[in-house]
Amino acid sequence: MVLVFICISFGVIGLLMMLLFPHIRKYAAGGVCRSQARLDGKTVLITGANTGIGKETAVDLASRGARVILACRDVEKGEIAAAEIRTRVGGAKVEVRELDLADTSSIRAFAQKFLKEVNHLHVLINNAGVMMCPYMKTADGFEMQLGVNHLGHFLLTYLLIGLLKRSAPSRIVVVSSLAHYFGWIRLHDLMSQGSYNSGLAYCQSKLANILFTRELGPRLQGSKVTVNSVHPGSVRSELVRHSTVMSLLFTFFGMFLKTPQEGAQTSIYCAVAEELDSISGKHFSDCTPAFVAPQGRSEDTKRKLWDISCDLLGIEWD
Template sequence: MDLGTVALAAGVIGFLRYWALPQIRKYFAGGVCKSTARLDGKTVVITGANTGIGKETAKDLALRGARVIIACRDIAKGEAAANEIRLETGNQAVLVRGLDLGNTASIRQFAEAFLKEEKNLHILINNAGVMMCPYSKTADGFEMQFGVNHLGHFLLTYLLIEALKQAARSRIINVSSLAHVFGRIKFHDLQSEQSYDGGLAYCQSKLANVLCTREMAKRLQGTRVTVNAVHPGYVHSELVRHSTLLSLVWRLFSFFIKTPKEGAQTSIYCAVAEELDSVSGVYFSDCHPAFVAPQGRNDKTAQELWDVSCKLLGIRWT
C-alpha cells in the first residue's frame, strides 16, 4: 500500500472518529436540559431512582439543591445510589424510602410516612417501571406491568396529591414511552388473563401513562399542579433484562443508545424548566413536545381508564 493510500485512509478514519461519529452520536443523544433553575427548599420524590435514568435525575436535582427522596423497593441499592449522589453533589438531603409499586399496602405505607415527615411535595417523578417480564401478578392480583407502571403510580399520585397542592407550585412527571404508539387499552382483559404478550402488555401500560396524564391535567386545572408525560428515549438500563432479543439489540446498536444521563434530560427538563410553569397535559421527548398516537388523545378512553383504575384500587378521585 503506497503512502498516499495510507494517508487517505488515516484521514478518513480521523474524520469519522473525531467529527462524523461524534456528530451522529450527538444527534442520537437527543435534547439537553439547559435550565439553570435552583431547587433549594423544594422536596422531590423519584420512584426507582436507585438506578438508570431515575438515579441520574436524582443526581441532577440534588445538584440544584433539592431535598431528594429515592423511593425504591431495594433499600440496599437505594442507599448505595444515595451515598454516591451525596458524595458527588455535596447535598446530604438525599434520602431513601422503601416503596414497592407492586403492592398497594407498601404504597400506602410510603405515602403515610411521607406525609408525616414532609409538609409539601414540589416534584413527583413517576419513573420506576418493569418491561416485558414473564407473566406474573402484583400482590393485589394485577398483571405486573399494568399494575406497576400504571396502577402503582396512579395510586401513589392520588395519595400524595394534597401535598402537591399545598406547595406554591408543583409538578408531576410520568415517564412513559414511545411504545404507547403500539398500545391498546384492553378493557375486556386489562390483566391479560385471557392472553398475554409481554411486549403488548408493556405498550398498554405506557399508553395508560399517556392517557392518565391527559385526564389528570384536566382534573388539576386551577390547582397550580401540572402533570406531563415523557419519553426518555432508548436508554442503556436494566429495563430490558427480561428480553433476550432487546438485550442483544441494545448491545449491537449501543452506539445509538442513550446513556442514562442522556435519557434523564427530558424528565429533568419537565421538572425544572421555568417556561413549563403552567404547561400541563403534554407529552415530551428530547425536551420538546412530541407526537402522541391517536389512541393516546382519546378523551373517552382516558376517562374510562381513569374510572376503571379508581374502581380497581378502591379509591374515589373527583
Template sequence: MVGLLLLLPLLLLPFVLYVAAPQIRRMLTTGVCTSTVQLPGKVAIVTGANTGIGKETAKELAQRGARVYLACRDVQKGELVAKEIKGLTGNQQVLVRKLDLADTKSIRAFAKDFLAEEKHLHILINNAGVMMCPYSKTADGFEMHIGVNHLGHFLLTHLLLEKLQESAPSRVVNLSSLAHYLGRIHFHNLQGEKFYSAGLAYCHSKLANILFTRELHRRLKGSGVTVYSVHPGTVKSELIRHSTVMSLMWWLFSFFIKTPQQGAQTSLYCAVTEGLESLSGKHFSDCQVAWVSSQARNETVARRLWDVSCDLLGLPVD
C-alpha cells in the first residue's frame, strides 16, 4: 500500500502534464504582432517560404495586401503553398521563384531576375536555414551552416541592397536564434576545417546572423533601410529533420512548442510595425527587444566577419 502511494505521483504525472500543458504553453509562447498595418503596393521577399515560419510569414504579408515572392529551393512545393495562400487570402500577387542558398549561382540568378522584374523592394525576410546537418559543403565549398544561414543571406541582401535603398523606407529581417548564446566566431575554423560539431555549427551561424544585422545597421544609418534580427522561439518545423534526438524531444514536448504561426509573429512584428526605426540593429523575441550575448555585441568581430564574408563571396569590402 505504501509503495502504491509512493508511485501515485508518477502515475498521475502524464495526466497533470496533459491538463497543465495548454496553460504552460501559453506562458511560453507570448508575443503576438498586433499591428493592423496594410501593405498594398508593397513588395516583399521571404526566403524558405514553402514551409514552417516562412510560409506563415508570407501568408500574413499576402493577407495584408503585399506582393510576395516565395524564394524557395523546392519550386514545386512553393507553387503548392502559393496556391494555398492565394486561396486563403484572395491575393493573387503571390509569386514563386527558385532560390538555393547553398549555391551562389542560384542566389545571383534570383537577384538578377528579381531586379529585372520589380521596381521596388520594401521587405526582405531572410528566413530560410539549416540546422544540425552532418558535415557537408555548399556548391561553393562553404560549410553548410555558415554557407546557407549566413553567407547565402549575406550575398542575397548585398545584391538587393540598392533596390531596398531606392524603395526606402524598407526593412530587412534576419532570423537568428537563442542558440546564438552558444555560438563563437572562430575565424581560424569558420568553415569547420579543424573541428566540427553539427550543433555548435548551427549556433555559430545564428551568432553570425546577429553580427551581420548589427554591422548592416551601422552601414545603413540614414539610408531609410532598417534591419532587425529575430529569435522566433522554439517552433515545430522541419528544421530539426537532421537530428533524431531533437525530433524525439520535439515530439515529447510538443505541447510546449510554438506552432509555425506563433513562431512567425516576431518576424511580422519587425516587418510591419510602425515606429521601429529607432530600434534598427536590435534583436527581438516575442515581439519585443531581447538581450543578446556579449559575443553578439562585439563590434570588432562584426566588422571583421563582414570583411571576411565579402572576401569569401568575392564582394568589394566597402
C-alpha cells in the first residue's frame, strides 16, 4: 500500500507540474525589453560575450544594427560565438578582441589598442563574471571574484570613460546580481586572505558592482553618459560550473530558471530603452527599477570602496 501511495503521489505531482509548466515558465521568464530602438552607426562593447547572457545581449544589439565588439579572454571561443551571431543575425557587424579581466596589463593593452582603432563607444556592458570559484588570485594578486567582477571592470571603465564621454550620449551597463543582498564589503579583509568562502566572496563582488554604479552615476552628471546596474535573474548558464551544489540545484529546478535570452533582457533594456536616456546610478531587474539592499546604499562604504579600488589599481579618478 505504501508503494502504491508513493507512486500515486509522484504521478499526481508529475501531472500538476505538466499542467502548471507553461505558467511557471511564463513567470520565470521575467520582464522583456519592449523597446524597438535601433543602434545603426553605434558601437557596443560587451565583456564576456562568448556565452550566456553576454552572447544573447550581443545577438539582440547586433540585430538593431550596432557594431558589436566581444571582449573575451578566450579568443577562439569568442570567434565561435561571433560566427553563431552572424548566422543568427544577417549582416551582423560583430568582432572579437582579447581581454583578460584577471590581468590589469591585459586590460591596459586592450584599452590602448581599442582607443587607437575605435573612434566611438556608445554602450559599454560590463557583463563578464566569475562565480563561486575556489580561492584563486588574479595576475595582480587580487582575490579572483573581486578582481574580475569589480576591479577589472572598474579599470576598464576608467580607461574608456573618455571615449564614452566623447561619444555621448552613451551608456554603461553593469551586470550585478540579487546576490548583493547577502554581500558585505569587508574593508578589513577585502581580498579574503583571513578567511575565504566562495559564496560570500561572490556576493561581495556583486555588492561592489552596485556600489560602483551608485558612486559613478553622480560623477558622470552633465556628461550625457549614464550608468546603471542590473540583476539578470537566475539564469541557466556556465557561471555555476565551480559549484557542484549550485549545478545540481540548477539542474533540478531548471524550469524555474531563465534562459540566457531571457536573462539578457534587462541588460538590453538598460542599453537601449528611450525612457532611460537621463536615468543614472540606478538598479534594474526584469526591465523595471529594483530594490537595492541597505548595504548597497551606504554612502560611506561606496566612497571608501571607490578610493580603495583606485589605490589598488594605481589610478586617480576624480
